[in-house]
Amino acid sequence: MKKALDGIKIIDFTHVQSGPSCTQLLAWMGADVIKVERVDEGDATRKQLRDIPDVDSLYFTMLNHNKRAITLNTKSPEGKEILDSLIATSDVLVENFAPGALDRMGMTWEHIHSVNPRMILASVKGFGAGRYEECKSYENVAQCAGGAASTTGFDDGVPVVTSAQIGDSGSGLHLALGIVSALFQRVTSGRGQKVSVAMQDAVLNLCRVKLRDQQRLERTGVLEEYPQYTHKPFGVAVPRAGNASGGGQPGAVLKCKGWETDQNAYIYFILQAAVWPAVCKVIGEESWADDEAMNTPQARLPQLQSIFQRIEQWTTEHSKYDVVEILKHYNVPCGPVLSMKEIAEDYDLQASGSIVEVNHPVRGKYKTVGMPIKMSDSPVDITSSPLRGEHTAAVLHDLGYSEPEINLLREKHVI
Ligand code: COA
Secondary structure: OOOOOOOOEEEEEOOOOHHHHHHHHHHHOOOEEEEEEOOOOOOHHHOOOOOOOOOOOHHHHOOOOOOEEEEOOOOOHHHHHHHHHHHHOOOEEEEOOOOOHHHHOOOOHHHHHHHOOOOEEEEEEOOOOOOOOOOOOOHHHHHHHOOOHHHOOOOOOOOOOOOOOOOHHHHHHHHHHHHHHHHHHHHHHOOOOEEEEEHHHHHHHHOHHHHHHHHHHHHHOOOOOOOOOOOOOOOOOOOOOOOOOOOOOOEEEEEOOOOOOOOOOEEEEEOOHHHHHHHHHHHOOHHHHHOOOOOOHHHHHHHHHHHHHHHHHHHOOOOHHHHHHHHHOOOOOEEEOOOHHHHHOOHHHHHOOOEEEEEEOOOEEEEEEOOOOOOOOOOOOOOOOOOOOOOHHHHHHHOOOOHHHHHHHHHOOOO
16 A cells, blocks of 8 residues: 655654654655764764663664665765755755754755755754744753743642653654645645744644633633632742643542552543533532532532542542543543553554554664554554664665765765
């Protein structure tokens, strides 16, 4: 079966996480992704957080599946020539260098566009235009500057960054959407275009609900669903809300059986208005269902803490798995807090391809996160990440270079 992006050739000038997460998705959709790395160093993440000496790290392998890899000194005249040939024959160039690095290499948008007017140039930078434009950025910088950290954590603690890589992989997702949209527009316009994503913007986009709350706070002075409500005055900015639900339905993390020794024996419980009678029944408080002091979301708001405490009395009598099984029958929205160990071993995630086992030629077998977007007409087979320079000769052959020319380029350290 063909794949969604069959026939699309992508120069993958990305490194670390944000760019590679984008190009990996495009490779899974069928694009021919050619990763271009520096001759001696390669992508720095090949060597970072290694668990096996001299073997590409999981950090690298888990972000670079299904790609080909070449080494190329794109600052040398011969390297620039090869890069130009690649640009002339490709559809997309993706990069996430520090601001100005591509221009310093001579690969300005004007140059790329003149070599191939159909080319799409896609970039991730830390910040968009403005006072931070020239700054480098990493995941946690983006989380702080994008509004996530100031609104994550508990009211009496410092700002907290989340382990979900919303700055890096979040930017990668945004960029991938921009690229496929630009490919689609090219069908009618015949032209490529520049696609840019700032990590700060990507995080902010994912923190949209907090900008909503900022404006609600400024208008009304309170945020009724926040844990501070009725306990503490609100300040001028959206406070950290702990584990309170970000939506219109109150929610909490509740202890389950075994919480004293297992730090993940918890569930997330949402007190959706529609299931209030069912919740009362499950926890053995049937009289609450018709109690006017409790039977509307508005009436419950000031007493949420005590209501959740009562529900927690019930959840602590059962394992988190049993709680979910029971609540499932009452349509109560809830989910277990799963450890990474539990996720890695989860048979449903393995059956659906969301966790897959990959065989790396040097590392051997390891688990990775599979394609999260399931497409009925574009199946995904996850293959190993490439070794450094594994496809240099093959790619140069395709560009018309002969074996002696390739050997000479190798001697001159261009590849
Ligand atoms: N041949 C020759 N030179 C190459 C090359 C190649 N194949 N690939 C990269 N280089 C050069 C670059 O041109 C640059 O040179 P210059 O500084 O002389 O212009 C140099 O290598 C280093 O690139 P840079 O991007 O500055 O790497 P860094 O390690 O200093 O910074 C980041 C890393 C991630 C902080 C930075 O790239 C960045 O801010 N990127 C944008 C935001 C981002 O994506 N961050 C998240 C990463 S997960």
